[in-house]
Amino acid sequence: MDSKEINALVAENGLRVGLDSVKGKRTVAVREFKRGDTILSIRPLYEFPARGNKESTESRCAHCFARLPKRRPRCSQCRQTQYCSINCQTTHWTSRHYFECMKMDERAVDAACMELKPEFRPSLRMCVGVMRTMSFQTVPAWLRVQREAWHMLVTHRDKHPQFVLTQYEEIARVINTHHSDIGLDSTSDAIDVLCRSGCNNFAAYEPNGPRMSGYLCSPLVSLLLNHSCLPNAAFVYMGGMQIVRALDDIQIGDEITLAYMDGLQPRDVRQKQLSAVYFFDCTCNKCCGESARAQVDVLMSRALGVDGQMPEYLPTDYVQPPAIEPWVLRVIDMLLAHCQDGTRDGFDQGLLDCVGSLPPRNFSFAAYTHWLECQDDCLERISSECVSSNVRAWACVSAMYVLAFYACVYPPYLSLVGFQCLETSKLVWNTLVASEMSNEMPNEWVELGLSLDRVKRLARCAQNILRVSAEPSVSAEGDLSVESQVALLAGQSFVN
Numbered sequence: 001m002d003s004k005e006i007n008a009l010v011a012e013n014g015l016r017v018g019l020d021s022v023k024g025k026r027t028v029a030v031r032e033f034k035r036g037d038t039i040l041s042i043r044p045l046y047e048f049p050a051r052g053n054k055e056s057t058e059s060r061c062a063h064c065f066a067r068l069p070k071r072r073p074r075c076s077q078c079r080q081t082q083y084c085s086i087n088c089q090t091t092h093w094t095s096r097h098y099f100e101c102m103k104m105d106e107r108a109v110d111a112a113c114m115e116l117k118p119e120f121r122p123s124l125r126m127c128v129g130v131m132r133t134m135s136f137q138t139v140p141a142w143l144r145v146q147r148e149a150w151h152m153l154v155t156h157r158d159k160h161p162q163f164v165l166t167q168y169e170e171i172a173r174v175i176n177t178h179h180s181d182i183g184l185d186s187t188s189d190a191i192d193v194l195c196r197s198g199c200n201n202f203a204a205y206e207p208n209g210p211r212m213s214g215y216l217c218s219p220l221v222s223l224l225l226n227h228s229c230l231p232n233a234a235f236v237y238m239g240g241m242q243i244v245r246a247l248d249d250i251q252i253g254d255e256i257t258l259a260y261m262d263g264l265q266p267r268d269v270r271q272k273q274l275s276a277v278y279f280f281d282c283t284c285n286k287c288c289g290e291s292a293r294a295q296v297d298v299l300m301s302r303a304l305g306v307d308g309q310m311p312e313y314l315p316t317d318y319v320q321p322p323a324i325e326p327w328v329l330r331v332i333d334m335l336l337a338h339c340q341d342g343t344r345d346g347f348d349q350g351l352l353d354c355v356g357s358l359p360p361r362n363f364s365f366a367a368y369t370h371w372l373e374c375q376d377d378c379l380e381r382i383s384s385e386c387v388s389s390n391v392r393a394w395a396c397v398s399a400m401y402v403l404a405f406y407a408c409v410y411p412p413y414l415s416l417v418g419f420q421c422l423e424t425s426k427l428v429w430n431t432l433v434a435s436e437m438s439n440e441m442p443n444e445w446v447e448l449g450l451s452l453d454r455v456k457r458l459a460r461c462a463q464n465i466l467r468v469s470a471e472p473s474v475s476a477e478g479d480l481s482v483e484s485q486v487a488l489l490a491g492q493s494f495v496n
Helices: 004-012 086-100 106-113 118-135 141-152 162-182 190-198 219-224 267-278 292-300 326-341 347-355 365-384 389-409 415-438 443-448 452-469 482-490
Strands: 015-020 024-029 038-042 046-049 201-205 212-217 233-238 241-246
Touching (some): 004 015, 106 162, 118 162, 118 212, 201 233, 241 452, 292 347, 292 389, 326 389, 347 389, 365 389, 415 452
Antiparallel strands (some): 233 241
């Protein structure tokens, strides 16, 4: 790369950028990274929290994206930026708000957003924020690096479909109408900014849960890290920093990759979306290789066929006793063992051995969606009414199915796998407690994996995973941290 500052930062983090005949460039490790190690940590060029139900009301901290408490500090100068704590307010000021404050009227941005459909409003906020940030004269070193990386990104404006460009033109029109109120001197390059950010932005998620918390524009990370449907790295947004971590041990010479989209989607859907949004054809090992994971991906991508049969064990009602296929428990046991000893030898091949002979009705993306809907339906019933032990047991079974599909599709230490482990553990425990209190605990439930031992193993597995790819010690407003939840689950017992 031509930037000395970017090259210095890349080298400082044990990375090297080289040419690639297919991808154009690739970033490889020049030192070993252990699972959970930080590969790169930098503040985004621009970021903003996801909004609540009312678009004009901020529901999350401007710095860490945590949900705001009832009593929330505000910036004493602009009186618009809100925080979850005094510590976040102070850190945000010293890191970036000191040069942003009073440069843009957030209320004017809110007014401009109201002229657009809700799905277009984040694009307007990102475009305005990036244009404003690029106009600052004196900025810290990390922002100079992000701005240099921004100029190296490709807009792909000539490849965007016309309907997307039409949407961008409407957003640019609204920005131009309000530019003086917003605080922008020029909006001539708004469409280029939208094109460039649209295929390079990131969604941030809570470090202690799978809920989306905000939007990031981080050109350096976009520039350096290519996509893989089975990545060896992921990022967490913590305290205003985008922190890229290793999901597995990375050797010298290995390429560092992130997932640009959900790797659980069928292969043809992923390929179409990557081509339509990011303008490249994926050639990762999961899409094109012959590995065990690639073969599992082929199985997941199968259609159900003309008969469209439902999964064999899927309940038509919750009166029938719950049942579970043996492959589900075998896959979960493999995941629990893998996350306990940390070795991956034979894990991928073991997954293929478990599911290789299953028909599409039992193992495919369509089968997964049926079990996910079953899980969500059971959870809704449990939260809204007094339900039978069967419904609770079916909730546990469907959650275990979802977890088994996650284990077959995602990297084992991805946070989504960890959160599903934790939710399944809590479901099983609550079901056991409710059944113990009502004296309705059938002996057959042990065969379904509904046992106290399973509760504890799932909880510890969740802890091991989330220590790698999330922040289990962090607690949201009114919630226990993951570490606290695991400690409670692991310490439970029944008194005879």
